[in-house]
Amino acid sequence: MPLLNTRPSMAMKICVGLSLVILVGLGSWQVDRLFWKQNLIEQRETQATLPPIAVPVDVELDPAMAFRAAFAEGHFLNDQEKYLMARTLRGNVGFQLITPLEQEDGRIILVNRGWVPTDNRDPATRPESLIETPVHVTGVLRLPREKHWAQPENDALANQWFYVDVDHMAEDSGADLASPYYLELDDNPVPGGLPIGGQAKVQLPNNHLQYAITWYSLALSLIVVFVIYHRRPEDDKDTTDRKDAA
Template identity: 25%
Template sequence: MYRFLFTPRWLGYLALAVAAAVVMVMLGNWQLSRYQERTAINNRIDRADSIAPVPLASALARPTRTGTAGDAPATDVEWTRITVTGRYDSANEILARSRTVDGQVGFEIVTPLVLSDGTAVLVDRGWIPPADGGALARPQVPPAPTGTVTVIGKIHFSESKAGALERRDGRLETRRIGLPTLAPELPYPVYGAYVLLTEQQPANDAAFSQIEPRHENSWQNGGYAVQWWLFAALALAGFVWLARREAQGPTTPDARLLAEEAEHYARVIAERG
């Protein structure tokens, strides 16, 4: 009844169905891995505020060369809560433009914090709205505290696609906080990640809005994984359905009539032959 499955045509159908199912399962597994990665990031974000901050040096590798950023940290270091003490270098402050908070476009102010060993970590002190005149109008930036400052914050990876830098009135402006692009503009070794400020002594200026970590949409990847696995099952189920339909033969009245007539003429021809 199912001997037709061993014909070249049906073996080709089977190979195509199996290949499609394998590819779909692999895509589902990749989406599952993305779901797990994003879930782990969200868990780190949620746990960060309940864990005591650790020294910066225990989380990030110390940079050694001026003009380059230090080594990027391991994936599981992102959003670690750290504490670090140093002095702000306001002369090399960086304005990150076109940054959105609560639907408003403004600037994030990134100020190098120079440590006692001569290295520096970039600290995102927060977001402020632009001046009157449009989203790119340079704001009045609250000055960074002078003297020794202790910062508590969360590690943020360097942003990709940093784009071009420009200087206006001696101050750096950028669209993205990309450390490999910013480090050559600074006169000291720079750590390979920057810090989102959450607490500071002396206190941060009230004009700043704190930058909150963004949770990843892990459930989207979970949904895609289930969809790909269902598609794989449907590919195999479709082959089985077609094979059963082929094995059962024509089922409609017209199809049965045609089959009976074909069988009759085949017998007549055989008898006359």
């Protein structure tokens, strides 16, 4: 059976060409994202495994310090807890507990102590978390982030915070900031089991290779379909044309 080698219309060529450009472009973008994510994960893991340093005070914010292993000492101001809302852990809804840590000079370092279930928002339900004695806590340095367009505004009066604003949180606590960073604690055991530390995302999901393969596979499939369609047996082509005409 002879093969029918038809010439595709200009419109089809343009559609297929644009589709290929888009699919290949998306695949290449995912490859770029793959290497970016790998470098980001490597940087975070390296920073988090370095010997801990004291949380820097009286310094300018340095983005290169993000996720640097660090420690802090002081007294928790338990009456000034801040609730970072809409945070989940293994599918459970809750919040992350940020408590000012008072230094000897009266200034504070903000400490994200970890995740707490919604039912334990009232401090009376977790009395062991209200540590009154001096503490030495360890974790990683975090940089305050700008408000995302989709996030609600922080509501200090309701004690509902949706992003970390260290300046506003310090002002609401009635204290001066000692550091532009905040400390996110590790998963060391704590009295009573709450808050649950180790919420810093040092390990990040990296599915960009699968996404790249998907886009490139779709591009290849489009090429195969395009070629097969224009090199079908002549009888099949005639049958298809008659059906279309009917």
